[in-house]
Amino acid sequence: xxxxxxxxxxxxxxxxxxxNGTEILKGIDLTVKSGExxxxxxxxxxxxxxxxxxxxxxxxxxxxxxxxxxxGKNLLxxxxxxxxxxxxxLAFQYPIEIPGVANTxxxxxxxxxxxxxxxxxxxxxxxxxxxxxxxMKLLDMKPDxxxxxxxxxxxxxxxxxxxxxxxxxxxxxxxxxxxxxxxxDIDALKIVANGVNQIANPSNATILVTHYQRLLxxxxxxxxxxxxxxxxxxxxxKELALELETRGYDWxxxxxxxxxxxxx
Amino acid sequence: MNGIAHTNYLECLLKxxxxxxxxxxxxxxxxxxxxxxxxxxxRLPTKRDEEWRFTDISSLVDLPFQPSQPDSNLQVQDIEHxxxxxxxxxxxxxxxxxxxxxxxxxxxxxxxxxxxxTFLSTHASTLExxxxxxxxxxxxxxxxxxxxxxxxxxxxxxxxNAVIVEPIHLLFIxxxxxxxxxxxxxxxxxxxxNVTLIEDYVALQQGAYITNSVTEISLAANAHAKHIxxxxxxxxxxxxxxxxxxxxxxxxxxxxxxxxxxQISRYNLDVRLTDEAxxxxxxxxxxxxxxxxxxxxxxxxxxxxxxTSRQQHKCIVDDAAHAVFNGKIMVRPHAQHTNSSQSSxxxxxxxxxQVDTKPQLEIFADDVKCAHGATVGQLDQEEIFxxxxxxxxxxxxxxxxxxxxxxxxxSRIPVTSLRQQLERTVLSQTQSN
Numbered sequence: 001x002x003x004x005x006x007x008x009x010x011x012x013x014x015x016x017x018x019x020n021g022t023e024i025l026k027g028i029d030l031t032v033k034s035g036e037x038x039x040x041x042x043x044x045x046x047x048x049x050x051x052x053x054x055x056x057x058x059x060x061x062x063x064x065x066x067x068x069x070x071x072g073k074n075l076l077x078x079x080x081x082x083x084x085x086x087x088x089x090l091a092f093q094y095p096i097e098i099p100g101v102a103n104t105x106x107x108x109x110x111x112x113x114x115x116x117x118x119x120x121x122x123x124x125x126x127x128x129x130x131x132x133x134x135x136m137k138l139l140d141m142k143p144d145x146x147x148x149x150x151x152x153x154x155x156x157x158x159x160x161x162x163x164x165x166x167x168x169x170x171x172x173x174x175x176x177x178x179x180x181x182x183x184x185d186i187d188a189l190k191i192v193a194n195g196v197n198q199i200a201n202p203s204n205a206t207i208l209v210t211h212y213q214r215l216l217x218x219x220x221x222x223x224x225x226x227x228x229x230x231x232x233x234x235x236x237x238k239e240l241a242l243e244l245e246t247r248g249y250d251w252x253x254x255x256x257x258x259x260x261x262x263x264x
Numbered sequence: 265m266n267g268i269a270h271t272n273y274l275e276c277l278l279k280x281x282x283x284x285x286x287x288x289x290x291x292x293x294x295x296x297x298x299x300x301x302x303x304x305x306x307r308l309p310t311k312r313d314e315e316w317r318f319t320d321i322s323s324l325v326d327l328p329f330q331p332s333q334p335d336s337n338l339q340v341q342d343i344e345h346x347x348x349x350x351x352x353x354x355x356x357x358x359x360x361x362x363x364x365x366x367x368x369x370x371x372x373x374x375x376x377x378x379x380x381x382t383f384l385s386t387h388a389s390t391l392e393x394x395x396x397x398x399x400x401x402x403x404x405x406x407x408x409x410x411x412x413x414x415x416x417x418x419x420x421x422x423x424x425n426a427v428i429v430e431p432i433h434l435l436f437i438x439x440x441x442x443x444x445x446x447x448x449x450x451x452x453x454x455x456x457x458n459v460t461l462i463e464d465y466v467a468l469q470q471g472a473y474i475t476n477s478v479t480e481i482s483l484a485a486n487a488h489a490k491h492i493x494x495x496x497x498x499x500x501x502x503x504x505x506x507x508x509x510x511x512x513x514x515x516x517x518x519x520x521x522x523x524x525x526x527q528i529s530r531y532n533l534d535v536r537l538t539d540e541a542x543x544x545x546x547x548x549x550x551x552x553x554x555x556x557x558x559x560x561x562x563x564x565x566x567x568x569x570x571x572t573s574r575q576q577h578k579c580i581v582d583d584a585a586h587a588v589f590n591g592k593i594m595v596r597p598h599a600q601h602t603n604s605s606q607s608s609x610x611x612x613x614x615x616x617x618q619v620d621t622k623p624q625l626e627i628f629a630d631d632v633k634c635a636h637g638a639t640v641g642q643l644d645q646e647e648i649f650x651x652x653x654x655x656x657x658x659x660x661x662x663x664x665x666x667x668x669x670x671x672x673x674x675s676r677i678p679v680t681s682l683r684q685q686l687e688r689t690v691l692s693q694t695q696s697n
Binding site: 056057058059060079080081083084085089090092095096098099100101106109110113114117149166170 | 644645646647649652653654655656657658660661664665667668669670671672673674675
C-alpha cells in the first residue's frame with residue numbers, strides 16, 4: 001500500500017551493470033518505500049532478472065555506474081551475505097538443489113545466521129521445528145518437506161514454496177521475487193501468492209519480477225514498471241499490467257515516449 | 265622400473281609360503297596351486313598397462329612384506345569404538361587372521377557365518393562351487409596372490425528366503441607394520457534371501473603395511489544384498505582389493521563403497537548381471553588429501569536382457585592427492601532393454617589435487633537405454649551465491665556444499681549409526697576456515 005508516512009527502503013539511481021563486458025543494465029532509477037509492492041515486467045532479455053541478481057550481489061555482474069541505497073546503506077559495497085543479513089531477500093527463479101543436506105538443517109542454518117547477525121536469539125533444532133512448522137502452514141506444505149534434501153526432487157511448485165518459506169523465516173525488509181510465478185499451475189500460484197500477501201506488511205516492501213500479468217491478479221502491485229533493453233521505460237499503477245496483457249509489449253515500444261513517467 | 269625387479273618381488277612373496285598348502289582337501293589345494301602357478305607367470309602391473317595407467321604402484325617393489333603371523337593381544341574393549349551398534353553378527357580379522365574372541369556370532373541358526381576353515385568339511389560342496397569361481401586370477405596378479413595365500417576368511421551363506429534384518433559386520437583390523445594380509449570374503453545369497461553386509465578395513469596405528477583383499481558375492485534368483493564397504497586404512501598403507509559379484513535372475517545388489525584411507529589404494533569391483541532382470545546400484549565416495557592416491561575401477565557387465573544398473577561415483581580431492589575412476593559398462597549383444605546410468609562427479613579442493621575419470625561404455629545391443637556423464641571441477645558459483653543470498657558467508661557456503669557433495673553418497677548407507685559416524689568424518693574433512 002502507498003502510505004504518506006512510509007520510509008524509503010530502496011533507492012536506485014542510474015544503475016548500470018555489465019557481464020563479460022556486455023552492458024545489461026543501462027541506467028535504472030527506482031525508489032521503493034515501506035509498505036509498497038512493485039512489479040517489474042518485461043520481455044525475456046530486458047534485464048529484469050539481471051536487476052534482481054545485481055541487487056542481491058551476484059558476483060558475475062560488474063557495476064559500471066550509479067548507486068543503490070538500502071535503508072540508508074550503500075548496498076553495492078556489501079557482499080551478498082551482508083545484504084541478506086541487512087534484510088534483502090531474493091527468491092530465485094531456479095532455486096538450487098543440495099542433495100545430502102536436509103531442508104530443515106539448511107533452513108535452520110540460514111535462520112540462525114541471520115538471527116545471530118541481528119542480535120537475536122538462535123533456535124535449537126526442537127525450537128526451530130515448532131517455529132518452521134507454524135510458518136509452513138502459510139504455504140500449505142507437508143511435514144516431510146523438512147526431512148527431504150534441499151530442493152532435491154522437488155516439483156517446480158515445491159521449490160517456489162520453499163523459497164517463500166525462507167522469505168517467511170528470514171523476515172526481510174525487501175523481498176525480490178524473480179519469476180516466482182514461472183512454472184506454477186494455478187493452485188500453486190494461489191498458494192504462493194497467499195504466502196507473499198501474508199508476509200507483506202506496512203514496514204516491508206516487495207518487488208515482483210515477472211513476465212506475465214497472471215501473478216498480479218493475486219498479488220496486487222502499487223506500481224508496475226516496464227523494462228526494456230536495460231531501462232525502466234514506463235511506470236504506472238496496477239492497470240498498466242492489464243493494459244500490457246491485452247496490448248502486448250510491442251505497444252510499449254510504440255508509446256513509451258508519450259506514456260513514460262506518468263507516475264514518479 | 266623393470267620386469268626383473270617385479271618377478272623377484274613376486275618370488276620373494278611366494279617363498280614366504282613356508283608350509284605347503286594342505287593336501288587333505290584336494291579342491292582347495294588345487295585352487296591354491298593354480299593360483300601360485302598363475303602368480304609365477306604374471307608380473308606386477310605398471311603404468312604402461314592400460315588398466316593401471318594412472319596408478320603407479322612401483323613403490324610396492326620395495327615392500328615385499330611377508331604374510332602377517334597371528335600375533336594379537338587385542339581385547340574386546342580395544343575395538344569397542346569400531347563396533348556398529350545395529351550389528352548382531354560380527355566377524356573380526358586381525359591382520360588377516362580370524363579372531364574368535366573378538367567376533368560375536370549370535371545368530372547361527374538363520375544363516376551360516378564364520379571363518380572359512382571351520383566349514384571346509386561341513387560345507388565342502390557349497391564352498392567348492394563358489395570359492396574362487398567369481399574372482400578370477402588368470403589376469404589379476406593380486407587376486408592370484410590372495411588365492412595362493414588363502415587361509416582364513418569370512419563365509420556368509422544366507423539360506424533360501426532367509427531375511428537377515430541386522431547388518432553383518434566384517435571388521436578387518438591392521439595392527440602390524442611391514443606385513444601383508446590377505447583378507448578373503450565369500451557371501452552366498454540363496455534364492456529370495458536378503459542381507460546387509462558391512463566390509464570394514466581399519467587400522468589401529470599409523471604405519472606401512474599391505475592389504476590384499478578379495479571378496480566374492482553370489483546372489484541367486486531374487487536374492488537381495490546391500491554391501492557397504494569402508495576403506496579407512498592407515499594413510500601409509502597399500503590397499504589392493506578385488507570384489508567380484510555375480511547376479512542371477514531378478515537379484516538385486518546395492519553397493520556403497522567409501523574410500524578414506526591408504527597411501528595408495530586400488531579397488532576393482534566387477535559386477536556381472538548373468539541373468540535377466542538383475543539390478544545393481546553402485547555408489548562410491550572417495551575422500552582423500554595430502555599425497556594419497558585412490559583408484560576405483562568398476563565393471564558392470566550386462567549379459568542378459570532387462571537388466572538395470574545405476575552408478576554414481578564421487579571424489580573429493582584435497583592437497584596433492586590423486587583420485588582415479590574408471591567405470592566400464594558392458595552391454596552384451598543379448599542384453600536388450602538394459603537400462604543403465606552412470607555419473608562420475610569430482611570436486612577438486614586445491615590447485616594441486618588431481619582426478620582422472622574415464623567412463624567407458626561398450627554397448628553391443630541395439631535396444632538399450634544408457635546414460636553417462638562426468639564432471640571435474642570446483643563448486644558451482646550459482647550454488648555458492650544461493651547460499652550467500654541466505655546470509656551464509658562464502659566460507660560457510662563452500663563448506664556446506666562440499667559436505668553435501670560427500671553426504672549425498674553417505675546418506676544412502678542403510679545403517680544409521682554408521683551413516684552418522686561417516687557424516688561426521690565427511691564434515692570434519694571438508695571444513696576449512
